[in-house]
Amino acid sequence: MSNPIVVEVTRGGLVESRHRGALAVVDTDGAAVATFGDVARPVYPRSAVKALQALPLVESGAAEALDYDPAELALACSSHNGEAVHINAARVMLIKAGLDESALECGAQWPQLEEDRAALHLAGEKPGAIHNNCSGKHAGFLGLARVMGVETRGYVKPDHPVQREIHSVLEAMTGAALGQDVCGIDGCAIPTFAVPLSGLAKAFAAFATGEGLDPGRAEACSTLYEACTSNPYMVAGKGRFCTDVMTAFGDRVFVKTGAEGVFCGAIPELGLGIALKCDDGGTRGAEAMMAGVIRTLLDVDEDQSEVLARFDNSPVTTRRGVVAGHVRTVDGFAELVRG
Amino acid sequence: MSNPIVVEVTRGGLVESRHRGALAVVDTDGAAVATFGDVARPVYPRSAVKALQALPLVESGAAEALDYDPAELALACSSHNGEAVHINAARVMLIKAGLDESALECGAQWPQLEEDRAALHLAGEKPGAIHNNCSGKHAGFLGLARVMGVETRGYVKPDHPVQREIHSVLEAMTGAALGQDVCGIDGCAIPTFAVPLSGLAKAFAAFATGEGLDPGRAEACSTLYEACTSNPYMVAGKGRFCTDVMTAFGDRVFVKTGAEGVFCGAIPELGLGIALKCDDGGTRGAEAMMAGVIRTLLDVDEDQSEVLARFDNSPVTTRRGVVAGHVRTVDGFAELVRG
Numbered sequence: 001m002s003n004p005i006v007v008e009v010t011r012g013g014l015v016e017s018r019h020r021g022a023l024a025v026v027d028t029d030g031a032a033v034a035t036f037g038d039v040a041r042p043v044y045p046r047s048a049v050k051a052l053q054a055l056p057l058v059e060s061g062a063a064e065a066l067d068y069d070p071a072e073l074a075l076a077c078s079s080h081n082g083e084a085v086h087i088n089a090a091r092v093m094l095i096k097a098g099l100d101e102s103a104l105e106c107g108a109q110w111p112q113l114e115e116d117r118a119a120l121h122l123a124g125e126k127p128g129a130i131h132n133n134c135s136g137k138h139a140g141f142l143g144l145a146r147v148m149g150v151e152t153r154g155y156v157k158p159d160h161p162v163q164r165e166i167h168s169v170l171e172a173m174t175g176a177a178l179g180q181d182v183c184g185i186d187g188c189a190i191p192t193f194a195v196p197l198s199g200l201a202k203a204f205a206a207f208a209t210g211e212g213l214d215p216g217r218a219e220a221c222s223t224l225y226e227a228c229t230s231n232p233y234m235v236a237g238k239g240r241f242c243t244d245v246m247t248a249f250g251d252r253v254f255v256k257t258g259a260e261g262v263f264c265g266a267i268p269e270l271g272l273g274i275a276l277k278c279d280d281g282g283t284r285g286a287e288a289m290m291a292g293v294i295r296t297l298l299d300v301d302e303d304q305s306e307v308l309a310r311f312d313n314s315p316v317t318t319r320r321g322v323v324a325g326h327v328r329t330v331d332g333f334a335e336l337v338r339g
Numbered sequence: 340m341s342n343p344i345v346v347e348v349t350r351g352g353l354v355e356s357r358h359r360g361a362l363a364v365v366d367t368d369g370a371a372v373a374t375f376g377d378v379a380r381p382v383y384p385r386s387a388v389k390a391l392q393a394l395p396l397v398e399s400g401a402a403e404a405l406d407y408d409p410a411e412l413a414l415a416c417s418s419h420n421g422e423a424v425h426i427n428a429a430r431v432m433l434i435k436a437g438l439d440e441s442a443l444e445c446g447a448q449w450p451q452l453e454e455d456r457a458a459l460h461l462a463g464e465k466p467g468a469i470h471n472n473c474s475g476k477h478a479g480f481l482g483l484a485r486v487m488g489v490e491t492r493g494y495v496k497p498d499h500p501v502q503r504e505i506h507s508v509l510e511a512m513t514g515a516a517l518g519q520d521v522c523g524i525d526g527c528a529i530p531t532f533a534v535p536l537s538g539l540a541k542a543f544a545a546f547a548t549g550e551g552l553d554p555g556r557a558e559a560c561s562t563l564y565e566a567c568t569s570n571p572y573m574v575a576g577k578g579r580f581c582t583d584v585m586t587a588f589g590d591r592v593f594v595k596t597g598a599e600g601v602f603c604g605a606i607p608e609l610g611l612g613i614a615l616k617c618d619d620g621g622t623r624g625a626e627a628m629m630a631g632v633i634r635t636l637l638d639v640d641e642d643q644s645e646v647l648a649r650f651d652n653s654p655v656t657t658r659r660g661v662v663a664g665h666v667r668t669v670d671g672f673a674e675l676v677r678g
Contacts, residue, residue: 002341009599009620012523014533016383017599017620020359044355107658114449114456121457132658184351185663194353260348260356280619281348281356319446319471324524 003037006292006333007278007285011316011325019285021261023276023293023337024197028211030175032198033272034297034337039201042182042194043277048258050137051077051224052173052203056165057140059220062147066096068140073227074234075136079257081237082111082131084119089234090130093139097146104129105156106138106188113238134188136234141190156189163191173206174199187259197275200264205273208254208266225254225268241287241311245294248307253294261286267297284327287311292329296337342376345631345672346617346624348655350664358624360600362615362632362676363536367550369514371537372611373636373676378540381521381533382616387597388534389476390416390563391512391542395504396479398559401486405435407479412566413573414475418596420576421450421470423458428573429469432478436485443468444495445477445527452577473527475573480529495528502530512545513538526598536614539603544612547593547605564593564607580626580650584633587646592633600625606636623666626650631668635676 007019022037032039054076057063063073072093080086094100109132110117120127129135138155141162145152150161157163170193171178178193186192195203205211208225210218228235232246235256245255255265261278263286274293278285291312294300300308316325330336346358361376371378393415396402402412411432419425433439448471449456459466468474477494480501484491489500496502509532510517517532525531534542544550547564549557567574571585574595584594594604600617602625613632617624630651633639639647655664669675 011383011531012533013520014381014383014523016523018618020619042353044350044353105659107660109658110453117453117456118460121460181352184353184355185657185661187657187663189657189659189661192350194351279357280359280621280624282619282621285619318524318526318528319448320444320528321446322524322528324526 003279004336006330006336007288007327008330009284009316009325009327016325019282019288020279021277021285021289022197022279023274023289024201025272025274025293025297025337026198026201026205028205028209028271030198030202030205034339035198036336039197041196043197043200043262044184044192044194044260045200045262045264045275046186046192046258046260047079047134048256048262048264048275049170049200049203050079051207051228051256052170053137053166054140054224055169055217055220056162057144058223059216060144060147062144065147066143068093068096068143070227071231071234072136073224074231076140077224077228077256078136078235079133080136080234081113081116081240082109082127082133083113083116083237086136086234086237087130090135090139093136093143097139097143099142099146099152101128101130103142103152104132104135104138106132106134109133132188138188158183158191167191167193170195173203175202197277200275201273203273204254204264204266204275205271208268208273209271211271226251229254241290244307244310245291248304252298255290257283257286263290265290267294270297272297284314288314288327288329292333293337296334342618343675345375345669345675346627346666347669348623348664348666350655355664358621358627359618360616360624360628361536361618362613362628363540364611364613364632364636364676365537365540365544367544367548367610369537369541369544373678374537375675375678378536380535382536382539382601383523383531383533383599384539384601384603384614385525385531385597385599386418386473387595387601387603387614388509388539388542389418390546390567390595391509392476392505393479393563394508394556394559395501396483397562398555399483399486401483404486405482407432407435407482409566410570410573411475412563413570415479416563416567416595417475417574418472419475419573420452420455420579421448421466421472422452422455422576425475425573425576426469429474429478432475432482436478436482438481438485438491440467440469442481442491443471443474443477445471445473448472471527477527497522497530506530506532509534512542514541536616539614540612542612543593543603543605543614544610547607547612548610550610565590568593580629583646583649584630587643591637594629596622596625602629604629609636611636623653627653627666627668631672632676635673
């Protein structure tokens with residue numbers, strides 16, 4: 001089965017490149033509201049499920065015990081640019097847990113923005129694990145480990161109590177059996193479990209509404225939803241899809257990207273969860289798809305429409321800024337979503 | 340018509356992402372020797388035809404008049420990293436033409452490698468047009484304009500004598516009619532004309548063998564082929580497919596990448612030209628395909644096999660260097676190529 005072509009990259013009068021993908025939009029019962037492509041095939045959600053991976057931190061009471069504030073909780077759910085505001089918050093999270101960045105096991109990564117890389121070069125420094133886009137998530141894992149009273153070292157391993165807690169939450173939220181057969185290693189060293197898009201969408205419908213969850217988990221979901229949508233800059237950073245879209249939509253929309261062209265999201269006023277994957281792993285394809293889905297499902301104002309158009313109808317420019325083409329969802333995309 | 344899935348990106352025991360593509364391998368008569376996917380659809384070759392775009396510079400005698408050496412001719416065919424060796428050679432080409440970098444109309448671009456960006460930051464400088472990966476090609480265009488005795492300003496425009504010369508060569512070499520309907524603007528501001536993969540492959544079969552060309556053009560092709568394969572570092576740079584493969588194969592193989600997942604190439608001992616495109620524009624997909632094609636068509640030694648495996652069976656690693664998966668052509672790829 002071939003997933004449909006859903007995003008085209010144009011140049012001049014021709015389509016230069018094409019992205020295929022699959023989409024699941026489901027309600028809080030897990031019933032499909034909009035779907036195309038193969039939504040039953042397991043997909044590694046990568047960073048798109050960071051908000052679910054942060055649930056044990058909040059639900060256990062560890063976040064409260066450590067006095068993590070909403071911006072720090074948003075960072076625990078983030079794939080951040082490694083800007084100063086992100087690094088500083090990650091350091092504070094570690095300090096609150098009685099640790100420092102030497103406890104991080106995510107590996108070093110250069111910051112996303114040229115200006116932040118320049119600052120490191122000018123200081124004669126190399127990036128560390130604190131600059132890794134996952135450092136907030138890892139700081140949260142370490143905080144949970146401390147409050148649980150378990151060894152922090154090895155917190156990235158599948159059999160560590162922190163990862164076992166997360167595994168249990170992921171199975172419960174997605175309704176998928178997450179065995180070794182669907183387990184890979186994520187870029188930041190933790191386990192990533194492949195889940196059908198339908199299961200991911202179901203998890204985010206519940207995450208954003210609390211429906212079908214026991215009160216403790218529903219409250220933890222609400223806390224994290226509110227933290228992310230109120231602190232969108234902490235979830236990603238300058239120029240990023242998740243930050244720009246959540247800034248434009250306030251608490252009406254939750255979105256979170258993952259590597260290899262994955263997105264999860266939710267629109268609580270419609271009671272819907274969303275999960276999609278661009279087949280080839282392309283971020284530009286996944287961003288255009290998610291922007292197109294939001295535009296199809298919600299009435300958007302002019303400002304919101306402009307923000308979505310940065311990703312679905314995004315100009316392809318020359319080095320001198322001349323528009324040579326666009327990245328956009330295909331004609332008929334809205335009908336494809338509506339089914 | 341769907342192009343086949345030809346490259347898979349694995350993680351753990353699963354395929355995480357998939358690249359589709361099309362391939363044309365033709366002989367010097369333009370007859371298909373190996374082909375899959377839609378090879379009749381026009382494809383923007385982008386930088387993959389830089390060696391053809393450099394033909395007027397050599398064929399006209401301008402390169403000789405300006406005393407461009409083989410390394411400089413290779414740079415005229417390059418998409419370089421913007422390393423010091425590339426920048427310096429581009430500056431020398433401009434000096435030999437009585438110009439400087441202010442004549443370049445390609446736009447500024449940061450160098451590819453972190454170490455070269457760091458050097459700019461530490462010097463308090465911004466990148467210029469000289470750092471653009473196309474600066475060698477543009478220096479060649481400017482050299483040709485000078486020897487032709489035409490205005491250099493506006494040399495990137497479709498109606499400039501330099502671009503008209505290139506257009507004429509591209510039509511003759513590919514056998515395709517290249518009208519406005521297939522013309523886009525490339526990232527460096529020049530026209531790029533979409534050509535069927537079969538036409539691109541035919542052009543490179545002729546480029547690498549001289550067969551079917553008049554003596555003057557055949558000699559110019561030979562000069563550029565020799566320049567590139569003898570100076571592979573000038574064609575790209577550190578860690579790059581074109582440099583690594585042409586270093587490993589000497590003059591047995593010519594390869595040149597283009598943006599949006601295009602490759603052109605040739606294997607003169609077999610009398611074959613090669614052109615391929617990864618549908619989604621992904622470089623990793625295009626590189627795996629080209630490595631797989633070379634491995635299928637040629638007997639390769641152990642060292643050459645190791646170089647090809649850097650791109651077809653390339654490890655996907657965590658930030659700490661643990662192998663989490665691979666980028667590789669699909670099982671049965673060789674059979675798909677052989678047809």
